[in-house]
């Protein structure tokens with residue numbers, strides 16, 4: 001963990017490429033909240049914290065770890081849009097905000113990523129929760145909101161995760177007929193919606209960009 005504690009050096013006048021800097025640039029010390037133990041393992045964990053990367057247009061494009069985010073900021077290839085509270089990165093003579101959301105300074109062309117309509121992806125979109133009773137404990141099925149026998153099709157907007165109990169209760173009816181309210185209106189997911197799956201606890205700072213309620 002020695003590299004985490006080596007202080008940041010000035011790079012003024014030093015020509016470097018992105019490739020070489022990743023080998024030579026050292027990450028400054030992470031300063032954790034005073035109530036935390038500033039152990040090497042915590043520093044290491046902090047630098048692996050996930051950071052949401054926004055395009056120049058503010059559209060989310062990916063996630064990276066804090067170490068990579070810091071390098072992008074340091075090289076002026078990105079700016080901090082939202083920072084983590086109670087946490088900073090410190091060099092010899094400067095303190096940097098600990099990034100939570102960054103925005104790249106040059107627009108990145110992102111190929112359109114179509115999320116395949118599949119049982120697995122519908123369950124992922126719905127957070128593996130029954131969209132009628134919010135249960136996660138029971139085996140989940142797919143429910144056609146407008147039943148197929150009534151003309152409902154296999155589209156993102158007509159398919160939701162439902163527990164066996166709710167699916168059986170709803171039967172061949174619409175939610176209105178069965179008086180079963182959906183937790184939310186199902187939509188086609190943007191691929192970044194799935195990024196939260198990597199997160200565990202989603203950072204509050206990300207929500208405005210991922211459009212999550």
Ligand SMILES: [Zn+2]
Pocket residue numbers: 130131132133134135162163164165166167
């Ligand atoms: Zn249910």
